[in-house]
Amino acid sequence: MSILSIKHLYFSYDDGNTAVLKDINYEFEKGKMYAISGKSGVGKTTLLSLICGLDVPNDGQILFEGKDISKIDRERYRSHDIGVVFQNFNLLNHLTAMENILLSMNINGMKPSNPKAHVLRIFQAVGLDESKANRPIPKLSGGEQQRVAIARALCYDPQIILADEPTGNLDNETEQSIASLLKRLASEQRKCVIVATHSTHIAQSADILYSLDPPQDRQVNDNATPLH
Amino acid sequence: MVMIKNAFKNVFRFKGRNILIGLIAASITVTCCIALSIKNTADSIVQQFKETNDFTAAIALNKQKLLEDAQKNGERETDLYTRIKRLTSQDIEQYGSSEYVRSYSYSLTVDLGSYVLQPVSNAERLREQMAETGDSLVAMGNQNIYNVTGYNDLAKLPEFQNGSWQLLKGEFPASNDIVLKCIVSEKLANANQAEIGSTIVFVNPYNTDEQFTFIVSGIYTDSAQISNNDLVVGGTADFSDRILVNYRSLKELVNSSQNNPDNVQSHTGQTISTRLSGRLSSRFILYSAQDLEAFEQQLHDKGLDAYYTLQTNADELQQSYKPLYSLRHYAITFLGIILLGGLVILIILNILHVRERKYEIGILRAIGMKKTQICLQFLMELLLVSILSILVGFGIGVTLSGPISNTLLENEMTAQQSDPGLADAQSSDYSFVINNEQSADYLDGEQSISQIYHIDTQVDFWFFLQIASIGLLMVLLSSLFSILLISRYEPLKILNNRL
Numbered sequence: 001m002s003i004l005s006i007k008h009l010y011f012s013y014d015d016g017n018t019a020v021l022k023d024i025n026y027e028f029e030k031g032k033m034y035a036i037s038g039k040s041g042v043g044k045t046t047l048l049s050l051i052c053g054l055d056v057p058n059d060g061q062i063l064f065e066g067k068d069i070s071k072i073d074r075e076r077y078r079s080h081d082i083g084v085v086f087q088n089f090n091l092l093n094h095l096t097a098m099e100n101i102l103l104s105m106n107i108n109g110m111k112p113s114n115p116k117a118h119v120l121r122i123f124q125a126v127g128l129d130e131s132k133a134n135r136p137i138p139k140l141s142g143g144e145q146q147r148v149a150i151a152r153a154l155c156y157d158p159q160i161i162l163a164d165e166p167t168g169n170l171d172n173e174t175e176q177s178i179a180s181l182l183k184r185l186a187s188e189q190r191k192c193v194i195v196a197t198h199s200t201h202i203a204q205s206a207d208i209l210y211s212l213d214p215p216q217d218r219q220v221n222d223n224a225t226p227l228h
Numbered sequence: 229m230v231m232i233k234n235a236f237k238n239v240f241r242f243k244g245r246n247i248l249i250g251l252i253a254a255s256i257t258v259t260c261c262i263a264l265s266i267k268n269t270a271d272s273i274v275q276q277f278k279e280t281n282d283f284t285a286a287i288a289l290n291k292q293k294l295l296e297d298a299q300k301n302g303e304r305e306t307d308l309y310t311r312i313k314r315l316t317s318q319d320i321e322q323y324g325s326s327e328y329v330r331s332y333s334y335s336l337t338v339d340l341g342s343y344v345l346q347p348v349s350n351a352e353r354l355r356e357q358m359a360e361t362g363d364s365l366v367a368m369g370n371q372n373i374y375n376v377t378g379y380n381d382l383a384k385l386p387e388f389q390n391g392s393w394q395l396l397k398g399e400f401p402a403s404n405d406i407v408l409k410c411i412v413s414e415k416l417a418n419a420n421q422a423e424i425g426s427t428i429v430f431v432n433p434y435n436t437d438e439q440f441t442f443i444v445s446g447i448y449t450d451s452a453q454i455s456n457n458d459l460v461v462g463g464t465a466d467f468s469d470r471i472l473v474n475y476r477s478l479k480e481l482v483n484s485s486q487n488n489p490d491n492v493q494s495h496t497g498q499t500i501s502t503r504l505s506g507r508l509s510s511r512f513i514l515y516s517a518q519d520l521e522a523f524e525q526q527l528h529d530k531g532l533d534a535y536y537t538l539q540t541n542a543d544e545l546q547q548s549y550k551p552l553y554s555l556r557h558y559a560i561t562f563l564g565i566i567l568l569g570g571l572v573i574l575i576i577l578n579i580l581h582v583r584e585r586k587y588e589i590g591i592l593r594a595i596g597m598k599k600t601q602i603c604l605q606f607l608m609e610l611l612l613v614s615i616l617s618i619l620v621g622f623g624i625g626v627t628l629s630g631p632i633s634n635t636l637l638e639n640e641m642t643a644q645q646s647d648p649g650l651a652d653a654q655s656s657d658y659s660f661v662i663n664n665e666q667s668a669d670y671l672d673g674e675q676s677i678s679q680i681y682h683i684d685t686q687v688d689f690w691f692f693l694q695i696a697s698i699g700l701l702m703v704l705l706s707s708l709f710s711i712l713l714i715s716r717y718e719p720l721k722i723l724n725n726r727l
Contacts, residue, residue: 056717075597076596078595079596086723090595092591092592103234152595
């Protein structure tokens with residue numbers, strides 16, 4: 001049963017002059033990791049933007065649990081149902097790692113009995129040391145910032161994780177680590193993880209690979225294994 | 229709670245900008261304090277002033293109309309005057325029963341001489357001045373001339389009712405008493421060692437064979453400042469020299485006066501009868517200045533001749549609180565300018581601030597924060613700064629409002645006093661004699677109108693509420709544009725532009 005469906009999606013820029021996505025039809029299920037690949041400029045980020053409701057398609061539907069997301073409260077959708085990991089992290093630099101997560105929890109409306117303990121558990125899950133929790137974002141490394149971004153996306157336990165080039169700015173080792181983390185989120189926590197990437201590491205660890213390069217096809221990776 | 233906590237953090241994060249906003253808000257608050265306290269105090273004083281100073285009207289001859297009609301008809305105004313239906317005390321009593329009239333009084337003023345009674349004023353100077361006026365009489369001798377005024381009800385005069393004058397000793401002459409009893413001022417009594425029961429002999433200034441003996445029945449003191457512009461023919465210049473009697477006895481005195489066959493020639497050569505003449509004056513205290521027109525119409529409907537009109541003390545009242553109104557006007561105008569200017573500056577600062585935090589807004593929207601939440605966050609930050617600034621500004625403003633108000637008032641009073649138009653407005657006495665009757669054409673100048681030289685600015689809880697409301701309104705208005713800007717931001721565009 002698909003948690004997210006994309007049906008006959010069309011999107012173009014410049015008032016229809018530049019077609020980016022044409023008749024996209026994808027299905028996404030819980031417990032699987034999906035990689036959306038393609039050359040630069042093919043529309044990966046655009047597709048993710050459409051999926052998380054930051055933009056509106058010219059035609060077609062994006063259905064979350066059977067409901068068209070263009071007809072629901074998209075701010076609530078982004079703060080409750082999906083967690084977004086941006087390519088350049090998009091963390092609030094004037095806050096600490098802990099405060100970034102607490103803010104996201106506040107937007108969601110979560111009120112755990114011990115918020116800080118909850119955040120530290122998430123940090124542990126994403127492999128972030130507790131000592132980094134109270135550091136301002138600029139004082140964290142790229143990999144650490146990316147883990148904070150992932151932690152922010154996970155803090156309210158969304159059903160879908162969207163990650164746009166999560167390893168784009170990271171070294172190989174960190175890249176593998178992040179890929180492994182995303183894989184575990186899908187397999188162990190039953191999340192639907194959708195990653196837009198041109199990284200082979202991510203593509204290899206994904207269960208299903210969607211390619212936006214022509215011909216647009218879907219490949220099932222039967223041999224997908226998490227990288228440690 | 230989280231919003232307030234975040235707001236505090238952000239206030240300190242942008243210290244420089246918030247200090248600037250705080251200074252502007254405090255300055256606006258100081259100005260508001262000063263301007264509003266002046267306005268409120270001025271309104272309160274003027275209201276009080278109007279309540280304690282009566283709006284008074286008196287029936288007076290419309291000389292302008294008389295002269296114009298006489299010229300039109302090719303006759304002398306004195307001839308036309310003889311055809312006018314004269315005002316009588318019965319008429320005044322009828323008019324006094326009007327629904328527009330709170331109280332009324334009328335009086336008859338006669339000039340009598342005395343060889344014995346010494347005036348408080350400088351009689352010598354007075355005689356010289358009187359000798360220069362038209363129709364003044366030459367046969368004065370060494371007598372001092374006094375205004376003897378008879379009122380319909382002395383005790384009910386507003387000056388005695390409101391405490392400006394007080395009867396120190398004795399009693400008022402009864403209204404219907406025909407015995408010549410009088411009350412005199414304390415100054416006059418002291419100058420002449422007069423006591424209750426003392427007698428004063430007055431003479432007809434034009435016919436000294438006619439003598440009248442008055443008994444002093446009371447001595448009063450007057451604390452009000454009096455305008456000395458009622459220099460009438462034959463009258464003394466100091467109000468303390470006035471002799472107050474009842475109307476009936478004075479009317480009887482005038483009626484009993486005879487014409488001496490040896491008529492006295494005036495300076496102009498005109499023959500004038502020696503028979504005593506009186507000037508009938510009326511004073512109506514109206515409930516409201518707005519009733520004036522209706523009251524005047526009512527008088528004419530009741531038979532008042534068309535050549536009579538109503539004179540009021542409206543100009544004098546207005547002159548007294550004009551400086552205050554001017555001050556109030558300046559304060560409000562200045563306040564308006566400051567508020568407008570301050571608002572524009574605050575709007576610009578807020579817009580710049582929102583633009584500076586555009587990326588932050590983009591991220592917050594991208595992770596699911598609603599537009600309204602973001603707007604409230606910004607508003608909260610602005611409120612925190614503004615509330616503190618309003619409190620500080622209020623303290624400074626309240627401290628400064630008193631000294632500044634009084635300095636401005638002093639300047640306004642100085643400008644007012646040097647206005648040449650004011651002297652003309654205050655000079656209103658003008659009368660002429662026709663067949664022994666002097667026209668009642670001036671406002672009986674006994675009512676004093678005090679000037680305002682100092683104000684104590686009033687500050688109370690409602691005043692603080694006014695200031696706080698203005699301050700908060702400014703905050704809300706200045707944040708409107710920035711809120712509009714926030715709501716127009718598209719998170720995707722912001723984040724893409726940052727890449």
